[in-house]
Amino acid sequence: MNGFRRFAAMAATYGFLGLMAFLSVFPFIWMVLGATNSSIDIIKGKLLPGAAFATNVGNFFTLVNVPLVFWNSAKIAILATVLTLAVSSLAGYGFEMFRSRRRERVYRAMLLTLMIPFAALMIPLFIMMGKAGLINTHLAVVLPSIGSAFVIFYFRQSTKAFPSELRDAAKVDGLKEWQIFLFIYVPVMRSTYAAAFVIVFMTAWNNYLWPLIVLQTNETKTITLVVSSLASAYYPDYGVVMVGTILATLPTLAVFFFMQRQFVQGMLGSVK
Amino acid sequence: MDIQARAYLPRIAGLALAGASFLGVTAAQAKEITIWCWDPNFNVAIMKEAGARYTKTHPDVTFNIVDFAKLDVEQKLQTGLSSGTADALPDIVLIEDYGAQKYLQSFPGAFAPLSGTVDYSGFAPYKVELMTLDGQVYGMPFDSGVTGLYYRKDYLEAAGFKPEDMQDLTWDRFIEIGKQVEEKTGKKMMGLDPNDAGLVRIIMQSAGQWYFDKEGKPNIANNAALKAALETIGKIMQANIYKPANGWSDWVGTFTSGDVATVVTGVWITGTVKAQPDQSGNWGVAPIPALSIDGATHASNLGGSSWYVLESSEEKAEAIDFLNEIYAKDIDFYQKILQDRGAVGSLLAARGGAAYEAADPFFGGEKVWQNFSDWLAKVPSVNYGIFTNEADLAVTAQLPAVTQGTPVDEVLQAIEAEVSAQIQ
Numbered sequence: 118m119n120g121f122r123r124f125a126a127m128a129a130t131y132g133f134l135g136l137m138a139f140l141s142v143f144p145f146i147w148m149v150l151g152a153t154n155s156s157i158d159i160i161k162g163k164l165l166p167g168a169a170f171a172t173n174v175g176n177f178f179t180l181v182n183v184p185l186v187f188w189n190s191a192k193i194a195i196l197a198t199v200l201t202l203a204v205s206s207l208a209g210y211g212f213e214m215f216r217s218r219r220r221e222r223v224y225r226a227m228l229l230t231l232m233i234p235f236a237a238l239m240i241p242l243f244i245m246m247g248k249a250g251l252i253n254t255h256l257a258v259v260l261p262s263i264g265s266a267f268v269i270f271y272f273r274q275s276t277k278a279f280p281s282e283l284r285d286a287a288k289v290d291g292l293k294e295w296q297i298f299l300f301i302y303v304p305v306m307r308s309t310y311a312a313a314f315v316i317v318f319m320t321a322w323n324n325y326l327w328p329l330i331v332l333q334t335n336e337t338k339t340i341t342l343v344v345s346s347l348a349s350a351y352y353p354d355y356g357v358v359m360v361g362t363i364l365a366t367l368p369t370l371a372v373f374f375f376m377q378r379q380f381v382q383g384m385l386g387s388v389k
Numbered sequence: 390m391d392i393q394a395r396a397y398l399p400r401i402a403g404l405a406l407a408g409a410s411f412l413g414v415t416a417a418q419a420k421e422i423t424i425w426c427w428d429p430n431f432n433v434a435i436m437k438e439a440g441a442r443y444t445k446t447h448p449d450v451t452f453n454i455v456d457f458a459k460l461d462v463e464q465k466l467q468t469g470l471s472s473g474t475a476d477a478l479p480d481i482v483l484i485e486d487y488g489a490q491k492y493l494q495s496f497p498g499a500f501a502p503l504s505g506t507v508d509y510s511g512f513a514p515y516k517v518e519l520m521t522l523d524g525q526v527y528g529m530p531f532d533s534g535v536t537g538l539y540y541r542k543d544y545l546e547a548a549g550f551k552p553e554d555m556q557d558l559t560w561d562r563f564i565e566i567g568k569q570v571e572e573k574t575g576k577k578m579m580g581l582d583p584n585d586a587g588l589v590r591i592i593m594q595s596a597g598q599w600y601f602d603k604e605g606k607p608n609i610a611n612n613a614a615l616k617a618a619l620e621t622i623g624k625i626m627q628a629n630i631y632k633p634a635n636g637w638s639d640w641v642g643t644f645t646s647g648d649v650a651t652v653v654t655g656v657w658i659t660g661t662v663k664a665q666p667d668q669s670g671n672w673g674v675a676p677i678p679a680l681s682i683d684g685a686t687h688a689s690n691l692g693g694s695s696w697y698v699l700e701s702s703e704e705k706a707e708a709i710d711f712l713n714e715i716y717a718k719d720i721d722f723y724q725k726i727l728q729d730r731g732a733v734g735s736l737l738a739a740r741g742g743a744a745y746e747a748a749d750p751f752f753g754g755e756k757v758w759q760n761f762s763d764w765l766a767k768v769p770s771v772n773y774g775i776f777t778n779e780a781d782l783a784v785t786a787q788l789p790a791v792t793q794g795t796p797v798d799e800v801l802q803a804i805e806a807e808v809s810a811q812i813q
Contacts (some may be wrong), residue, residue: 157645160638160641160642180429239468240468240471240472243468243469243472243477244472244474247472247474247476247477252476252477253477326464329457329461329464329465330464330465330468333423333455333477333479334423334453334455335453335455335456342457342461345457345458345461346427346429346456346457346458346461347429348458349427349428349458349459349460349461350427350428350429350430350431351428351430351431351657352430352660352661
């Protein structure tokens with residue numbers, strides 16, 4: 118009886134997990150199958166692999182300057198990630214390490230900015246970029262993202278687990294604050310950095326609204342903008358759109374799989 | 390003196406040379422016209438063709454055609470105009486006709502009036518009307534969504550109807566024919582998506598009315614054409630002569646699969662209809678059915694867009710001249726875009742060209758393009774106003790009530806209330 122109950126519980130668990138896994142994976146499967154079918158077959162809802170993959174890839178590469186578009190996306194994502202990690206981890210470190218009377222007030226004000234939807238900031242930000250002469254530059258895409266309240270919050274929370282004894286010991290040994298940060302803090306917080314890297318890279322790679330507003334020419338466009346433009350034609354070629362979507366997904370997939378272990382560690386709390 | 394002259398001469402010569410080369414550079418400096426539009430296979434490709442034609446006669450003008458998704462073009466235009474950052478805007482932008490008045494009225498002075506330059510008498514009047522504000526005409530009319538009744542000759546013949554029987558129908562007669570078609574062939578008369586108000590818009594405009602009157606005030610509760618349009622759709626549903634469709638692709642599937650006998654929509658569907666080679670020779674095109682109320686016609690429109698020049702553009706003069714030379718005068722250009730892209734422009738004189746005069750074997754040798762051009766000139770002018778999209782949503786929300794047999798007057802009241810609430 119007991120065995121049966123355990124079996125039933127297992128079956129229910131696996132059934133539920135299987136269903137959830139199917140729901141998460143199905144769109145990907147459908148995307149991959151779609152890339153092998155013609156647009157008409159996709160509309161008809163065909164769920165079997167087709168023979169149009171080469172045609173779709175060929176069409177995508179003739180319609181889109183793929184190397185340029187990928188270079189644009191990669192440049193923005195990598196630049197944004199490196200700068201965000203540098204600036205926001207410093208801020209998170211600072212918020213936790215240095216005590217002052219106004220610290221919490223500033224910190225809370227910063228967290229409040231998370232509540233402001235981006236659409237409300239868009240026009241002032243756009244005017245700012247216009248005055249700085251940065252419209253249609255990749256710098257204009259990167260700059261607003263590097264002081265990220267969320268990443269600062271994440272680093273501050275993780276820094277709470279950073280043993281202050283380490284810092285004190287380093288101080289006794291005569292390290293300056295920047296040396297402590299660079300040589301003690303950064304290596305210890307490796308997995309926090311890794312997790313933040315995955316999050317920030319994905320956000321930057323998939324970022325859509327702001328690049329759309331600020332980038333003006335075909336030469337500066339990112340892969341997300343190009344796929345969106347393909348998908349909104351009066352008669353979109355869904356096969357080509359699927360090829361574009363797969364290509365746009367690959368880098369984030371690669372980053373995630375490559376850093377999965379560190380990501381999970383970072384999420385669980387990085388300091389051992 | 391001699392020494393001084395020798396010292397100065399090279400400098401003066403240098404200055405003169407520099408000046409000359411500076412002037413020379415200015416004279417030969419290429420002007421680049423930036424254009425935003427949205428469909429790589431349609432308006433983007435067509436604008437590239439137009440640009441190539443203009444560059445042939447004006448080698449100093451080049452084109453930078455940027456394609457974004459349609460909603461993205463609107464979003465970028467809105468942001469650029471709201472922020473007042475002029476260098477963030479293109480020289481020419483494509484705007485959907487239903488939204489034209491929204492931009493013209495919300496951003497006065499943002500778009501260049503073309504009334505003095507372009508001869509608008511050559512265009513379909515309804516296209517000119519929708520881009521007119523306070524007596525000034527802005528924009529260059531582009532593609533039209535003039536409507537037609539596409540019908541399957543084979544199915545209708547099996548039900549006992551000849552092509553002559555399909556001309557100049559009323560909607561009541563159309564429903565009557567639909568019942569007989571289903572009786573004799575088992576096919577439904579048309580595909581209908583209950584969440585798409587497109588057919589309502591077609592029928593309403595065919596009788597010269599819109600959600601808004603000439604002053605832009607809501608015209609719903611007492612709108613005879615809208616009332617008749619909703620009644621017509623109610624009758625179609627009651628007679629059950631339609632195949633329900635869920636979304637655009639599904640609706641397209643109703644006729645590409647051969648499940649329905651007719652399609653009532655804009656001329657831009659022609660390419661999709663013709664994409665089924667096995668149906669060649671089986672299709673005909675007639676004027677759409679008319680309502681039985683005052684002002685009813687057999688011509689209407691669904692969709693369409695036009696080009697607008699930004700007032701702040703540095704290349705304004707070139708941009709206007711370009712649009713005028715190609716879109717208002719080049720008949721051959723209109724043949725090319727009809728042949729290559731299936732685009733029906735709004736310039737009435739284009740009908741005289743070879744592509745428009747050609748008989749189409751797919752439609753059994755009918756001169757469909759000439760017919761569409763005839764109907765194009767007859768599309769009633771209405772004021773699309775600022776809130777067409779909002780009104781459309783309200784109509785869509787109330788369509789199920791029509792299906793369930795709620796009195797149409799009550800439905801109209803509900804739509805009017807919803808629209809008034811939205812636009813205040």
